[in-house]
Amino acid sequence: MEKYLEGQRSVEKRPCEKNRRWFYNNIFKSPWIKSVENFTIRYSNQSLNVNATVDELILPEIKTAYKAAHQSYSSSNRWVAYKGVWNMNVPPKIRNFIWRAYRNILPTCIVLRNRGIDIDNKCCMCNSEEETIRHALYGCSVLQDFWRNRGLRFEDVGGNGISFIDWFQGQLRSLNNREVETYCILASKIWQRRNFVVHGSAPYSLSRIWDDKQRMIETLKEGDEAIPIILNRTDSPTTGWQAPSSWFVFKLNVDASLRLNERGRIGCVIRDNNGRCIATMTKKIQGVVDVVQLEALAVYEGMCLAKSLMCTDIQVEGDAKQVMDLLKGGGLNRSYLGQIIEDILALKLNFKSVSFNWVARSPNLVAHTLAFSDFSFPINSLDSYVWLEDFPSIICNALRSDIS
Numbered sequence: 219m220e221k222y223l224e225g226q227r228s229v230e231k232r233p234c235e236k237n238r239r240w241f242y243n244n245i246f247k248s249p250w251i252k253s254v255e256n257f258t259i260r261y262s263n264q265s266l267n268v269n270a271t272v273d274e275l276i277l278p279e280i281k282t283a284y285k286a287a288h289q290s291y292s293s294s295n296r297w298v299a300y301k302g303v304w305n306m307n308v309p310p311k312i313r314n315f316i317w318r319a320y321r322n323i324l325p326t327c328i329v330l331r332n333r334g335i336d337i338d339n340k341c342c343m344c345n346s347e348e349e350t351i352r353h354a355l356y357g358c359s360v361l362q363d364f365w366r367n368r369g370l371r372f373e374d375v376g377g378n379g380i381s382f383i384d385w386f387q388g389q390l391r392s393l394n395n396r397e398v399e400t401y402c403i404l405a406s407k408i409w410q411r412r413n414f415v416v417h418g419s420a421p422y423s424l425s426r427i428w429d430d431k432q433r434m435i436e437t438l439k440e441g442d443e444a445i446p447i448i449l450n451r452t453d454s455p456t457t458g459w460q461a462p463s464s465w466f467v468f469k470l471n472v473d474a475s476l477r478l479n480e481r482g483r484i485g486c487v488i489r490d491n492n493g494r495c496i497a498t499m500t501k502k503i504q505g506v507v508d509v510v511q512l513e514a515l516a517v518y519e520g521m522c523l524a525k526s527l528m529c530t531d532i533q534v535e536g537d538a539k540q541v542m543d544l545l546k547g548g549g550l551n552r553s554y555l556g557q558i559i560e561d562i563l564a565l566k567l568n569f570k571s572v573s574f575n576w577v578a579r580s581p582n583l584v585a586h587t588l589a590f591s592d593f594s595f596p597i598n599s600l601d602s603y604v605w606l607e608d609f610p611s612i613i614c615n616a617l618r619s620d621i622s
Contacts, residue, residue: 308399309434309476310507315406319382324351324409342415351382354412355405364424368404370397403431459581459620462491467571468529471585472520472536474503474512482512485588486520487613488529493620495609499523500588501602502595513538514558516589517545521565521572523604530570535577537586542576584616 303316318324327339327349341349343360350357356365356372365372373392390398407427415421462469474484482503488496501519506512517534524532536542544559566572579586591612595603609617 306395306399306402308402309509311476311509312402312406314507315409316402319351319355319405320386322351322381322383324354326351326354343412343421352380352385355382355408356385361408361424364427368400368428370401400431400435403434404428407431457578457581459493459584461489461493462533464531465491467491467531467533468496468524469533469535470520470524470529471582472513472516472534473582473585473589474509474516474538475590476507476509476512482506482509482515483589484512484516484519485585485591486516486523487584487588487609488520488524488527488532493617495605495617496529496607497523497527498588498605498609498613499602500591500593500610504601508555510538510540511555511558513541514544514555514562516585517541517574518558518562518565521562521569525565525568532569532571533573533575535575535582537577537579537582539576542574545574584613584620587613587616 303320304313306313306316322329327337327341329351330337331339339348341347341353341358343354344358346359347353347357371392373388389401393401404427407430408424411421411424411427459469459471469489471487471489472484474482476482484499484501484503486497486499486501488498490496499519503512503515506515513536517536521532521534534545541559544555545562588610591610593603593610593612595601
């Protein structure tokens, strides 16, 4: 309310131009209805009439008016669907993605063109139709065989010209909760595949999208608090952790996890050529709901720890292939993830030598265990905890497996 009154005083004193001469216009003392006869004001303050001024109308009932507007929207079908998005049993990343689609803010060609960007509005996958959000996530001709073979009972709603919001509301009436969650996971994977093509990569098989979805569904069924989301990790020969070959080189292993309550956590472990733990760190990351970004932040935080310990030559390992590819120059993007990558590369200049390597889960098991642990932070430790020349008991078994 104080900000409102301050704004009112500012507007009252704002000069206006009329016939090339400046004067001050006090709009708050002006009648809110001009020259209207036989007009009834439906308002809880019975003293108001057609002669009421603007400030009399606004000040007493701001809160009541807001509640009325909110209740009106809350009773609409769109609000029901909107609440359903955030109640889905899927990772926060998926809920955030569908919310962006529902709000019509995914950067499709049509959305970008409507914002004034000079871009072709044709879909990059079929090259024939305009790329709306509904088209990108369901209607594209390239996707039709994929959707027909998935067993989802999509309802034919409104034709090709319907918006994604209205189409999605129609599907909520015909699909059960698990089917809606399955569609949302698949849609996010389809959007990720589309982005690969937009940035110049060849489209990978749609069957890979289904396989990724199956792994995610199986993980959700386990009911674990931490969700190890698949991050384009490919299979590799199962080998254990390998110590650095030189005494002056240190190995930094990193990993990250994202919890159902949208709390991120990272784990970083620095070891020498004998496998001895030089430092171990776990840290809570607030406000980041994208696990790929968390993986990148794990690399950054781990390198900061290595720098503070005067480790001048390091080998960085992690099991997030997308992050490691970006760090090695595999197509930098302009997103928030790209900014983190740029910070890491700038931090790299503080070292004599740094290498970035993707490894499978087993060589990265110690950092993975730490990131997915339920370590209770001491009250005075804020959001991070570091063990110097030591390690927490929760990673003992993982360390033992590395040296056995």
